[in-house]
Amino acid sequence: MPQRKRIRNMKVSPSLLLCSLCLWSSEIAPFGDAFSLSPSIHGRTANAKSASTTRLYYDIQREPSNENVWNVLATTERWISEMLNSSAETPLSRKEVSYVCEASTDAAMVIANVFRKLKEARQLGETHGEEQEELNAEQDGQRSPSSMRQTQVLVIPSNSDVKGWSAFDNLVNAINQARRSARDYVTDVSLDRLDDDDDDNKEWVVSVNCAHLHPEFGKKTPEQELQELQEDEIDLNLQDYKEKRLLARRSPFPSIVVEVRAMPPPVFTPPPPPQQEVIEPRAEESLEEEAEEATMVDPDSDFVQALELLFSKSSLAEEKPKDGSFYDSIGSHLEEIATVTPLSMAQTWVSKNDDQFDISRCAFTTSNTPHVDEAYEFLFTNLAMQSTQFSSGQGAGEAQKRQYLVLPSFCTSSATSMEKFAREADNIIRTMPTLKDKVEIDCFHPESVQEDKRSPVPVFVLQWKE
16 A cells, blocks of 8 residues: 555644554554543454554644654554564553654753653543542442553654663663652642542542663673673573563664553551440549539620620721821721732842843743643753754854743742752753753752742752853
């Protein structure tokens, strides 16, 4: 079948290139948008061996780079088909898989899109849990909730940094380490969960995993190869198993696999209450309790009115206003509300307390996100706005070298969590050769230990070096 007949629904818009398909065992079926709750079409399936019957739905959402994106998608499809035909134990054969081709060449934008996929996966799991709870409430608990599991493969063929196995492996490990550290952050979301004591609001267990595939996956350094040669005994069976495991993850292009799982909340059976012996009070104690109850008397209504008059004394009678101060006396007893936004508060504080502030070379952006993955996406998206100009040298004089990211709803109660977030973001930046040693991250917080960094709202600072 000609290649042009396999292309459906082509649209041009400035974003990502999406390619979605669904895999079950050795069957390939059409699938909707990536990370979507819409049901798949199960009636129109085809065997993976007949590649001509496979249908892919492409949607161009950004101008493709010099890389032939159609070749990337076809090669990835062929590799998956070969993996499914060669082994029935392939993990991809028992999951619902969708594919996204990231055509960006900017390193910061690639990282931002990875965190965007992690955010969308989390939101998908939370939405699935909420919908299942609503259906269960409508049917009075007669319906058992169903779990959800989806996988998305983000193919990155155009970025030069991730083509090397070492840099790509360090990037994914840094991202996973940042996600593990986020479990200990004191965020506004975690505080709201502690304050929420509603037993009827059952929170589902949503887990998001991030793994990676690479053409050189598991490539050993010369030191590691020398260490293996120095070993006395070599288990051929174990060595063959490791080789097959590495081949299963050596995809044609660098890829990141994001898997989301949403499971019903666990049901804990409370232990039976301990049996306590009933101790009858002694005669003396019962007499004392009866005496206390006898002395308690309800307050008289006249006494209550006297207390109300005492505590309701008006403050207007304390001091008579002077002549001409009529409006001052009215204003002193009215609640004054100032319409000041967190962005304006941060701008005012930064202009007075930051020595490196230059109005001609600085920029301010704000976001109300309370989630960690969305905050990472926001940070690296803003970093990508300047990284292309500074890396290419075009328009570097007009670009802002210092950018302030105002996050009024992120880690407002913990300066330590915000500092850890900035440290993990710096570790991710250092894994990319094009961004390494070119960007500095700093943060201001209302509860910072250093007095000169106590801003009214949390603020991240991205400083681009010359």
